[in-house]
Structure formats: C-alpha cells, structure tokens
Amino acid sequence: MNIFNYSWNGFILDWIEFKISDFEDQELLGKFLFQFFDFNIFFKKGPQSAGEPFLTNEENHYKVFLTSYSNSYWKGTKLEFTGENARYFYSILKTENKNFWFLNSLKTEISRLDIKYSRESKPTDELKVDLFIEKCRKYLSHKSKNLTISMSQNPNKGYILKIGARTSPNHYRIYQNGDFLNFELEIKKIALNKFQEYFFSNNWAKFEESLIDYFCQYSKKKLLWKNCFMDWLAKYLRKTPEWQLQSSEDILIADYIQIQNLDSRTQKQYFYRLLQFLSFLHTKKGLVRALDDEQIYYIFEFKIKDFSDFLNLKINTYQRNNLIKFLNSLQKLDSLVVINFADKSFRSYACFPFVKVTKRNNLWFAKISIVKELYKYPYPFSLTKCFLSLNSQYEIDIFLELINAMTQSNMEKVFYLEKFLNQYKNKIPNQTIKTIKIKLLSFFKELIESKRIQSKFQIIDQKNSLKRKKVSKLNLRMLSKSRVIYFYENEPKTDIK
Numbered sequence: 001m002n003i004f005n006y007s008w009n010g011f012i013l014d015w016i017e018f019k020i021s022d023f024e025d026q027e028l029l030g031k032f033l034f035q036f037f038d039f040n041i042f043f044k045k046g047p048q049s050a051g052e053p054f055l056t057n058e059e060n061h062y063k064v065f066l067t068s069y070s071n072s073y074w075k076g077t078k079l080e081f082t083g084e085n086a087r088y089f090y091s092i093l094k095t096e097n098k099n100f101w102f103l104n105s106l107k108t109e110i111s112r113l114d115i116k117y118s119r120e121s122k123p124t125d126e127l128k129v130d131l132f133i134e135k136c137r138k139y140l141s142h143k144s145k146n147l148t149i150s151m152s153q154n155p156n157k158g159y160i161l162k163i164g165a166r167t168s169p170n171h172y173r174i175y176q177n178g179d180f181l182n183f184e185l186e187i188k189k190i191a192l193n194k195f196q197e198y199f200f201s202n203n204w205a206k207f208e209e210s211l212i213d214y215f216c217q218y219s220k221k222k223l224l225w226k227n228c229f230m231d232w233l234a235k236y237l238r239k240t241p242e243w244q245l246q247s248s249e250d251i252l253i254a255d256y257i258q259i260q261n262l263d264s265r266t267q268k269q270y271f272y273r274l275l276q277f278l279s280f281l282h283t284k285k286g287l288v289r290a291l292d293d294e295q296i297y298y299i300f301e302f303k304i305k306d307f308s309d310f311l312n313l314k315i316n317t318y319q320r321n322n323l324i325k326f327l328n329s330l331q332k333l334d335s336l337v338v339i340n341f342a343d344k345s346f347r348s349y350a351c352f353p354f355v356k357v358t359k360r361n362n363l364w365f366a367k368i369s370i371v372k373e374l375y376k377y378p379y380p381f382s383l384t385k386c387f388l389s390l391n392s393q394y395e396i397d398i399f400l401e402l403i404n405a406m407t408q409s410n411m412e413k414v415f416y417l418e419k420f421l422n423q424y425k426n427k428i429p430n431q432t433i434k435t436i437k438i439k440l441l442s443f444f445k446e447l448i449e450s451k452r453i454q455s456k457f458q459i460i461d462q463k464n465s466l467k468r469k470k471v472s473k474l475n476l477r478m479l480s481k482s483r484v485i486y487f488y489e490n491e492p493k494t495d496i497k
Contacts, residue, residue: 010232011212014184015114016086021076021107026066029077029102030054037092039064039085047078062088078111086114094204103200110192110199115215116184117232118177125228129181132229133159133174139224163222170218181229185215212236226491231409237492238380249450252388253279253379256342259404265393271340272396273326276388280310281375289369295349296372304357304364312389320364324357327366331355341377349373381407386446394432397423398440406452411489413453418462418483437479444474444487451490458486 023029030041034055040063042051051065065080079102081089092098102108121129137151140163148165158176165171169191173184187195194214198207216236219225225233235256254275262268286298304323308315313323330352354369383403390396397420405415417440424433447453458468459482468486471478 008208008212010117011215012116012118013086013090013114013211014083014116015112015186016081016090016110017112018079018103018108019074019076019111020079020102020105021074023077023102023105023107024068024070024075026068026077027054029079030066032101033064034060037098038062041066043067044080064089076107080112093202108200110196111188113187113192113195113211114184115187115211116182117215118180118182119229119232121179121181122228127228129176129229130159132181132224132227133161136174136224137161140222172218172222174223183219183232185218187214226411228410228412231411234411234489234492235380235409239378249384250382251279251283251385252276252383253282254381254383254403254407255340255377255379256407256409257400257404258340258342259400261340262400265397268396268400269393270326270329272390272400276311277307277326277330278374278379279388280307281370283310286370286375297353297369298372298375299354299367299369301365301367304366307366310388324364324366327355327357327368330368383452384446384450386450387443394436395439398436398443402440402443405487406447406489413487413489415485415487416483417479417485434476437476440479441474441476447487454488454490456488460484 026043030043033039034041034057038057038060040056040060041054042063042065043054044051044065044067047067054066056063062085064085065082067078067080069076069078093100133151137149140147140149147163148168150162151159153159154175157178160173160175163172163174166186169187169189171186171188173182173186175182175184191214195207195211198204198210216233219230219233220237223230223233252275259268259271262271281298281300284300284302286300288296289299290296304320304327305315307323308319313319331350331354333351349371351371351374352368353371354367356367358365358367381403387399387403390399401420402415405413408414421433421436424436444453448455455472457471457474459471459474459478460466460468461481462483463481465483474485
C-alpha cells in the first residue's frame with residue numbers, strides 16, 4: 001500500500017478526531033477498522049498516553065488510536081487519526097464511499113480538526129524565520145493582552161510560536177521543520193460546530209471550503225500577513241469571485257504568470273491574445289459537455305466579429321484572418337504558453353479539443369470547446385479595460401513584463417526596469433525608449449487609480465545597488481535613473497475581517 005498524502009491546494013488536513021458518546025466497546029471498533037480498512041489499532045489509557053498495540057500488521061501503513069472514557073464527566077470512545085493517517089481516512093470517506101457505521105451514530109461528532117499549510121523557504125525571502133516569528137509574537141503581545149502566547153526554540157528544528165491556550169477552541173502553531181515553515185490551527189469545542197453538518201452530510205466540497213476559509217480568516221486576524229512568509233495567505237485572499245460579480249471594468253483575467261518562458265515577440269503576442277480570448281469567453285454562456293466522469297468541457301459558438309468587437313478591433317480582412325488563424329491554432333496550444341500559468345491541473349488535458357471556423361451567409365462563426373479546468377480556473381488577478389486592447393509590440397512587451405511583476409505572490413512586487421530596457425539597447429532610437437517609459441508610467445497610474453496597487457514605491461538607482469529610496473509617485477526622470485522598482489499591491493478584496 002502506498003503512503004497517501006491528501007491536500008487541498010497546499011492546505012493539509014493534519015488531524016481528525018471523533019468522539020462517540022455512550023460507546024465503550026474498543027475491541028469491536030478496533031477489529032472493524034483493522035479487518036476492513038487496513039488500519040493498525042492502538043489502545044490508549046488516556047489522552048496523554050502513547051498507545052499500546054492491539055491489532056497490527058506490518059503491511060498496514062496507517063494507524064488509529066482508540067481511547068475509552070468512563071467517568072462522571074463523559075462516557076464513550078474517542079478515535080484519533082493523526083497526520084498522514086487522517087489524510088488517508090478522509091480520502092477513503094471521500095473517494096470510496098465506504099460504510100463506517102460508527103459515523104452514522106447520532107452520538108458521533110468531530111472533537112478535533114487540525115489544518116496546516118507548509119511554506120517552503122525561498123532564496124528571495126527578505127526576512128529570516130526567527131525574525132518573522134519574533135515580530136508575530138510582539139505584534140500579538142501588543143494587540144491581545146489576554147491571549148496566551150509562548151515562543152520557544154527546539155535545538156533540532158528551530159523556533160515555535162504558540163498562540164492561544166491548548167484547551168481553547170483555537171490553538172495556533174507556527175514552527176520550523178527543515179526548509180519548511182508550518183502554520184497549523186488546532187480547532188476544538190464550539191469552533192467545530194460549523195463543520196459538523198458538512199462532514200456528516202458528505203458535503204466534502206463545503207467541508208473543505210469552510211475549513212480552509214476558517215483557517216485563513218484566523219491567520220489573517222492573528223498574524224502579520226503582509227510579508228514574504230505569508231504569500232500563501234495573500235494567494236488565497238486573491239480568489240476571484242464569480243465572474244458575474246466582477247465589475248464590468250475588471251475584464252482582463254490573469255494567473256500567476258511566468259513570462260520568462262516567452263522568448264520571441266511572436267510568443268508574447270500569442271500569449272497576450274490567449275489572455276484576451278479567455279477573458280472574452282467569460283462574457284459568453286457556454287454549454288456543458290462531459291466526455292466521461294472526469295473530463296468536462298464547455299462549448300461556445302460565436303461570431304468572429306463578436307471577438308473583434310470585444311478587442312475594439314476595426315474588423316478588416318487582415319484582422320479577421322489573424323483572429324481565425326489564432327482560433328485554429330488553439331488545438332495545438334503550445335506547451336510554452338500553457339507552462340506560463342501556475343496551475344497544473346489542466347495541463348494533462350487537451351485544452352481546446354475542438355475548434356471549427358465556418359462562413360455562413362457572409363458571416364464568420366467559430367465553435368470551440370475548452371476544458372473546464374482552464375475555463376473555470378479561479379483567476380486570481382483581473383485588470384481593467386485599459387489593458388485589454390494593446391496594439392503596439394512595445395505596449396505588449398511592457399504589459400507582460402509588468403503583469404509578470406504584478407502577479408508575483410508577495411504583496412511587494414519587483415519590476416526589473418534596467419533588465420527590461422536592456423533588450424532594446426542599441427536596437428531602437430532613444431525617443432522610442434522614452435515613449436516606452438512614458439507608457440510604463442501610464443500603466444502604473446492605471447493600477448493606482450483602479451486600486452490594484454498603492455501609491456508608494458521604492459527605487460534602486462543605477463549608482464547604488466542596495467539602498468532603496470521611498471517615493472509616492474514615479475516620474476520620467478526617476479525611471480531614467482532607476483534600476484529596480486518595488487511597488488505594493490493593495491489588500492485583496494475579501495470578506496475576511
């Protein structure tokens with residue numbers, strides 16, 4: 001049996017515990033889990049005991065701890081699934097629809113859930129882990145006088161920060177484990193109420209969504225989240241709402257983009273056209289078709305003119321032929337383009353398995369199918385119409401470089417201006433270089449006015465490789481002397497308070 005690791009986009013279920021009131025037959029329950037689900041069974045004499053083996057098999061990779069209680073406070077049995085054991089148990093429930101009779105008892109309820117996110121260290125991290133943990137401790141000590149907080153150091157693993165009493169409904173831990181910094185929330189008592197209904201009604205999507213949302217709400221509330229170690233939380237907060245809820249101005253969608261894979265101008269133009277086309281499809285209503293239980297596609301039929309109108313293109317034979325050529329190319333979507341998207345879920349599918357362009361009554365029509373994973377992907381960034389219809393090759397160059405910076409996971413963004421401009425060195429007139437800088441300034445202005453970024457910057461000039469200069473506004477003179485520009489995302493829109 002293979003070790004099973006079940007996660008939800010990086011969020012990991014790390015503990016699930018049940019309590020069954022008025023049930024004390026440990027042996028019956030242990031034999032059931034051992035015989036039918038290949039768990040090794042351990043009995044515990046109390047919550048702090050290590051557990052003694054009852055039924056084990058060396059071929060079994062997973063285990064469960066059973067504890068029987070019989071006192072004036074409570075009578076019953078508790079089941080603990082820890083770490084990978086919890087993930088394996090949950091995977092059986094969700095994917096195999098097995099009958100766990102003890103879960104159907106009216107007296108069974110969840111008594112503990114742990115959810116965790118493990119964030120790997122990056123060479124670009126501007127803070128040291130111990131400094132981040134210490135800053136969080138000071139912030140909480142100042143903000144919440146009555147909150148139990150402790151910080152210690154494990155000689156082998158590093159620092160650990162504990163937030164909230166261990167007996168409280170919410171106990172949070174931040175701790176080092178090798179190259180990873182773990183954020184973990186232990187949920188008990190009244191805090192579990194909102195998850196019980198979803199779990200016991202087998203509404204797994206709602207269970208996972210609500211658990212992750214609760215974890216992120218708590219993390220945002222308690223931690224200094226606008227820094228490099230909390231980029232995972234910023235990424236969650238950027239979740240795009242349903243397209244119908246988007247502003248009519250916020251029309252160009254984008255993922256976390258890596259344009260370094262785009263070498264030629266043709267590739268850049270193609271990739272930009274793909275972003276335009278994906279945005280266009282979200283203004284249309286498609287038909288859902290399933291090829292099998294897993295592969296779902298959306299079918300769209302539209303006039304070529306509708307696409308050109310969306311792009312504000314004056315349709316002529318040349319422009320129409322270019323759009324038709326682009327649509328026909330979608331069936332052979334270049335992997336170089338697909339790899340620029342951060343998500344990997346749709347890469348194993350044919351993204352556009354069907355494309356047909358026909359002429360009827362002097363009008364050109366297109367019919368295409370697009371895989372659900374690409375169409376329904378929750379694009380974390382949406383930009384205004386200003387970025388939708390760029391025409392010159394330089395505008396597209398600037399936009400893609402800027403969006404590459406804008407879609408970095410940290411709240412602080414980096415635009416490598418000197419490196420970007422070096423591609424034009426000795427190739428185009430100085431006046432054109434000036435025009436490019438002016439356009440970049442207009443893009444920054446649009447991002448500020450649309451509240452995507454803050455009106456604050458830090459720049460590193462060409463004479464100083466380390467020192468940053470803070471400014472509230474950029475101008476052409478600054479760009480002529482700058483090597484690197486740092487700018488800052490506004491807090492993503494969210495219901496989290």
